[in-house]
Amino acid sequence: MLRADAESPAIAAGQQVTVRVPATSANLGPGYDSLGLALSLYDTLTVETLDTGELLFELAxxxxxxLPRDASHLVVKAITAALARLGFRHAGLRIIANNVNPHGRGLGSSACAVVAAVVAANALVPAPSQRDRAWILQVTSEMEGHPDNVAPALFGGLALSWQDSDQYSSTCAEVSPQVVPIVAVPDYELSTEAARALLPASIGHHAAAMNSGRAALLIHALTQKPEFLLAGTEDYLHQSYRAEAMRPSAGLLGALRAAGHAAVVSGAGPTVLVLANGEAEAEASLEFIRRYTSENTPDVAWRVMKLAVDVEGAKVDLHRR
Known part of the structure; x- marks a missing residue:
């Protein structure tokens, strides 16, 4: 694979690319490290190439x-690394990042940044050197360590991802239009690393078998039979082990499920995601969340949003001089 060095050609100055990338929710209950859903909450990244050797970074x-506004920022590191793998370098960048996706909440903010950066880098190199989205999936999965967030951010929809040795793959399924995602985002953060540290090294065969059945059912529920969403979102692998690290979210999750709503921890948490079957159930879920959080978690501020499933993934708008 090509690597850039000081002798590698620099990208021509004056080119500009804007990339819009959706937030994502991974795991979806039983689909640990394998299922991810793209959501209609978007970060936007604009990258312009300079010939001045400067790095100009605007962040809103x-x-x-x-967040830093220098070479230590994840976007800058990912752009530089992606260009190097394509055999190029940059002689300076102007970056404008507009972040809407909450950080450290389980909605794939780092995957969103990495996908935006690598997609931008790939769009900026000359056409003969550009690679396809399978290559972008591989690179971004390596950067993130797993594909469950980067795949839906890149492709949109419901992404089913897997790994063979060091090779990452994903395929997408169309989500039923009846499925309405709702997120309840608390005002506290939980790092993915901290959440993963709470998981046991192994689980029993019975739990694994139960979980595989629910994961299979969840795909059927999301794509064809939303009436099975509550049963399909039952998890036996990770959510219970992480509950102590996010007690307000765990309380909300348990209350929602007890009331018949298909609620899960979004990614590593602490955001709670409800997959509602139709608008009527979505409104009932919204009302339940508002009432429960007001009565039971008065010290936590929640942002509650009714979203849609994004079906486009990362979108590129490129301008060349």
Whole structure:
């Protein structure tokens, strides 16, 4: 694979690409590290090539108060690494990032940034050197360590992903129009690393068998039979082990499920995702969340949003001079 060095050609100055990438929810209950859903909540990244050797970084929205605006930012590192793998380098960049996806909440914010960066880098190199989206999936999965968030961010819809040795693959399924995603985003963060550290090294055969059955049912429910969403979202692998790290979210999750709503932890948490069957159930879920959080978690501020399933994935708008 090509690697860039000081002798590699620099991308021509004056080119600009804008990439819009959806937020994602991974796992979806039993689909641990394998299922992901693209959601209609979008980050936008604009990258312009310069010939001045400068890095100019404008950042608005989520993370604007805390994230760096230099070469240590994840977007800059991912763009530089992707260009290197394509055999190029940049002589300077102007980056404008508008972040809507909450950080550290289980909605794939880092995957969103990595996908936007690698898609932008691939669009900026000359056409003969550009690679397909299977290559982008491989590179972004390596950067993230797993494909469950980057795949839906890249392709849209419901992504089913798997790994063979060091090769990542994904295929997409069309979600039933009856499925309405609702997210309840609390005002506290939980890192993926911290959440993974809570998981046991192994589980019993019975739990694994139960989980595989629910994961299979979930795909059927999401694509054809939404009436099975509650049963299909039952998890036996990870959510219970992580509950202590996000007690307000775990309480909301348990209450929603007890009331008949197909609720799961979004990614590593602490956001709670409800997969509602139709608009009437979506409205009932929204009302339940607002009432429960008001009465039971008065010290936690929640952002509750009714979203849609994004079906386009990463979108590119490219301008060349």
């Amino acid at each position: 929205g989520e993370g604007a108060e805390t």
